[in-house]
Amino acid sequence: xxxxxxxxxxxxxxxxxxxxxxxxxxxxxxxxxxxxxxxxxxxxxxxxxxxxxxxxxxxxxxxxxxxxxxxxxxxxxxxxxxxxxxxxxxxxxxxxxxxxxxxxxxxxxxxxxxxxxxxxxxxxxxxxxxxxxxxxxxxxxxxxxxxxxxxxxxxxxxxxxxxxxxxxxxxxxxxxxxxxxxxxxxxxxxxxxxxxxxxxxxxxxxxxxxxxxxxxxxxxxxxxxxxxxxxxxxxxxxxxxxxxxxxxxxxxxxxxxxxxxxxxxxxxxxxxxxxxxxxxxxxxxxxxxxxxxxxxxxxxxxxxxxxxxxxxxxxxxxxxxxxxxxxxxxxxxxxxxxxxxxxxxxxxxxxxxxxxxxxxxxxxxxxxxxxxxxxxxxxxxxxxxxxxxxxxxxxxxxxxxxxxxxxxxxxxxxxxxxxxxxxxxxxxxxxxxxxxxxxxxxxxxxxxxxxxxxxxxxxxxxxxxxxxxxxxxxxxxxxxxxxxxxxxxxxxxxxxxxxxxxxxxxxxxxxxxxxxxxx
Amino acid sequence: xxxxxxxxxxxxxxxxxxxxxxxxxxxxxxxxxxxxxxxxxxxxxxxxxxxxxxxxxxxxxxxxxxxxxxxxxxxxxxxxxxxxxxxxxxxxxxxxxxxxxxxxxxxxxxxxxxxxxxxxxxx
Numbered sequence: 001x002x003x004x005x006x007x008x009x010x011x012x013x014x015x016x017x018x019x020x021x022x023x024x025x026x027x028x029x030x031x032x033x034x035x036x037x038x039x040x041x042x043x044x045x046x047x048x049x050x051x052x053x054x055x056x057x058x059x060x061x062x063x064x065x066x067x068x069x070x071x072x073x074x075x076x077x078x079x080x081x082x083x084x085x086x087x088x089x090x091x092x093x094x095x096x097x098x099x100x101x102x103x104x105x106x107x108x109x110x111x112x113x114x115x116x117x118x119x120x121x122x123x124x125x126x127x128x129x130x131x132x133x134x135x136x137x138x139x140x141x142x143x144x145x146x147x148x149x150x151x152x153x154x155x156x157x158x159x160x161x162x163x164x165x166x167x168x169x170x171x172x173x174x175x176x177x178x179x180x181x182x183x184x185x186x187x188x189x190x191x192x193x194x195x196x197x198x199x200x201x202x203x204x205x206x207x208x209x210x211x212x213x214x215x216x217x218x219x220x221x222x223x224x225x226x227x228x229x230x231x232x233x234x235x236x237x238x239x240x241x242x243x244x245x246x247x248x249x250x251x252x253x254x255x256x257x258x259x260x261x262x263x264x265x266x267x268x269x270x271x272x273x274x275x276x277x278x279x280x281x282x283x284x285x286x287x288x289x290x291x292x293x294x295x296x297x298x299x300x301x302x303x304x305x306x307x308x309x310x311x312x313x314x315x316x317x318x319x320x321x322x323x324x325x326x327x328x329x330x331x332x333x334x335x336x337x338x339x340x341x342x343x344x345x346x347x348x349x350x351x352x353x354x355x356x357x358x359x360x361x362x363x364x365x366x367x368x369x370x371x372x373x374x375x376x377x378x379x380x381x382x383x384x385x386x387x388x389x390x391x392x393x394x395x396x397x398x399x400x401x402x403x404x405x406x407x408x409x410x411x412x413x414x415x416x417x418x419x420x421x422x423x424x425x426x427x428x429x430x431x432x433x434x435x436x437x438x439x440x441x442x443x444x445x446x447x448x449x450x451x452x453x454x455x456x457x458x459x460x461x462x463x464x465x466x467x468x469x470x471x472x473x474x475x476x477x478x479x480x481x482x483x484x485x486x487x488x489x490x491x492x493x494x495x496x497x498x499x500x501x502x503x504x505x506x507x508x509x510x511x512x513x514x515x516x517x518x519x
Numbered sequence: 520x521x522x523x524x525x526x527x528x529x530x531x532x533x534x535x536x537x538x539x540x541x542x543x544x545x546x547x548x549x550x551x552x553x554x555x556x557x558x559x560x561x562x563x564x565x566x567x568x569x570x571x572x573x574x575x576x577x578x579x580x581x582x583x584x585x586x587x588x589x590x591x592x593x594x595x596x597x598x599x600x601x602x603x604x605x606x607x608x609x610x611x612x613x614x615x616x617x618x619x620x621x622x623x624x625x626x627x628x629x630x631x632x633x634x635x636x637x638x639x640x641x642x
Binding site: 272275276278279280282283284285286287290291315318319346347350379382 | 531533534537538540541544605606607625626627628630631632633636
């Protein structure tokens with residue numbers, strides 16, 4: 001049954017030339033059936049009413065004979081009368097260029113009839129000839145636009161053009177396009193970074209620029225592991241109020257970038273391996289410093305604390321690398337629970353105090369116990385907080401104060417890490433949260449990877465919070481982040497078994513990423 | 520109820536010994552099992568106040584131990600459970616949380632001193 005319907009779907013288009021024979025057969029069958037019915041009824045009536053006296057054999061023979069006679073007489077009549085219709089069909093088949101064994105009817109053979117049929121045939125042939133002529137003309141001289149379009153369809157890069165209303169005007173076959181489920185608009189099927197999407201850039205240049213161009217690298221249409229994933233470098237040009245306002249060119253770099261994705265896997269694997277020995281080093285340092293506490297001189301204690309601080313930093317770096325590699329592969333997953341900011345700080349407070357005192361800084365934390373609880377992954381937020389405090393320690397002056405405060409704002413708890421250190425100019429602040437960004441000056445003076453703030457922003461953003469930096473050069477910096485108050489999101493969390501999807505409203509890679517990871 | 524007896528199930532000898540040593544020093548009564556099967560048997564034979572369970576264990580995973588123990592309902596409600604792992608993003612570790620562990624800690628971050636703090640708060 002399924003097979004039948006399948007065949008029906010793929011059945012070839014019926015041919016025009018077959019129409020005539022089918023039509024004629026249908027006509028004969030109908031006429032013959034009608035005649036048989038007529039003869040049978042007529043003789044039957046005569047027999048029943050007694051006008052004719054026959055036995056049944058004679059009745060059937062006479063009926064059949066009469067029907068056959070009638071039929072023989074009508075067939076030539078039908079043939080003669082439908083000849084014109086046959087010629088009409090063959091004429092149309094001829095001008096349609098469909099192959100046909102029958103010779104096209106000659107209009108002149110109707111010359112003597114004067115009933116207009118000759119003219120009908122002539123008209124059909126003339127129109128057919130006109131059409132064929134225009135077709136060949138077009139083939140010979142395609143327009144410039146058609147040539148260009150042909151080239152664009154065949155080009156190796158993707159091309160998508162949008163007008164000033166963000167409507168897709170044109171996309172060639174290489175451009176990945178999907179229809180947005182909400183707005184029903186056709187858009188590029190690409191996963192941009194959360195805070196740096198094509199849409200936000202266009203919105204920004206529409207406000208501020210007449211012409212603009214920019215590039216994105218490594219933008220993919222699917223998540224890692226999904227089928228038919230392509231990774232693109234893209235260039236976008238914007239020209240205000242042009243018909244083609246936004247032109248996007250996509251270069252498929254899938255083969256180039258895929259090995260790097262494997263490398264990312266390797267990084268994550270290596271970082272995991274590092275964690276085993278780090279656990280042992282940190283743990284035993286803890287045990288030894290505790291057991292030797294009475295026997296060590298102050299000098300030796302100082303050395304010991306440097307060991308401990310370095311081990312804890314090493315652990316933080318590994319955490320940052322692990323999280324960044326997960327985040328880049330869209331695998332970072334948080335498990336949000338009702339947490340107290342104070343408890344989160346307490347788990348890292350010893351490490352932070354040690355780091356501060358090892359570098360002669362004073363760390364003061366004032367996180368009220370009375371603050372509302374937040375929806376947070378305690379381990380991940382602990383990592384964010386230690387990144388911020390560690391930075392404050394690094395970039396403040398000898399003997400300086402690092403101040404950690406927290407307060408409730410509407411819907412959120414805001415935590416700030418304040419230092420009175422070297423500060424940064426505006427140009428540096430702007431780029432702080434980018435991956436591997438390190439200001440020129442910090443590269444010379446302070447060790448670090450430039451990954452801490454990048455991943456901190458990713459983690460806070462995934463909580464549905466925000467992170468920001470304010471700074472005055474030579475006067476210090478303030479880093480603040482917010483986390484949603486647990487009560488405000490408790491319902492959403494319950495419906496998504498404590499994962500963070502529900503907290504992030506906008507449709508971005510993150511949400512897709514999480515739903516994928518959850519399988 | 521204050522915690523007095525602790526069962527550590529951890530296959531890494533360095534790490535296991537580190538926790539056992541500092542827990543004993545802090546005055547707890549500690550047993551230590553290396554494999555998942557032995558760990559489950561020990562947990563069934565004696566009512567511990569706290570189970571410190573690694574996720575990635577030979578023979579039987581930490582989650583399987585928790586599931587098996589939950590079958591015997593008399594044991595679980597009174598034993599606190601702390602899960603430790605260095606693979607906190609693995610789905611397995613995530614599930615441990617949903618299986619009713621009281622705390623869920625990353626080994627590289629949880630030095631013995633911090634572990635004592637956590638246990639004290641749980642008790």
